[in-house]
Amino acid sequence: QVHLQQWGTGLLKPSETLSLKCAGSRGSFSPHSWSWIRQPPGKGLEWIGENTQGGHTSHNPSLRSRVITSIDTTGNQFSLTLTSVTAADTALYFCARRMQYYFDWWGQGTPVTVSS
């Protein structure tokens, strides 16, 4: 059983920066890859980006200019930073562990609302 705990800012104004973190239970982080996925209200899932244990980072091209993701293996934490948010970034944000090419464990989700 892998337990993922998420936390971060839930209410933002346009142009502010979103910051979320995800921590995994002991022994769950290495050697896996970690992704952020979001779901706007009433809509489907959108992959945001990921970090691998080997140091590789990749992001959705539609968000690439605004996204930073990083992994702290010593602290078993994974983080997401999204700059210059707009109302279109309002969504439920999930962290997820990638096993091979699928996501086997998900965080509980963090609702983020962008509103002036």
Next chain:
Amino acid sequence: QFVLTQPPSVSGAPGQRVTISCTGSGSNIGTNFDVHWYQQIPGTVPKLLIYGNTNRPSGVPDRFSGSKSGTSASLAITGLQAEDEADYYCQSYVYSLSGSVFGGGTKLTVL
């Protein structure tokens, strides 16, 4: 553009069999990457249902099965139950993206 296309909705009566399709472009499903399926009951976290085209994680009933052929994949649910009412998403890895893409999701209604 990397796209996985699913029907917006499907429905079936209890006990029936339904299938949900997932059609992709050659840059994802067609490049030998597997298709995976998730079930999301409203208000809950997505749950891995099928991985590697056909494999069920421990605890997933064998009423759920997956298949893949060429650039299309399918999720089949037999013996439909009320508790199966949920949104279903397919997902695949895009090599050129070094990341994943999800289908738009299919809402299953049990009549």
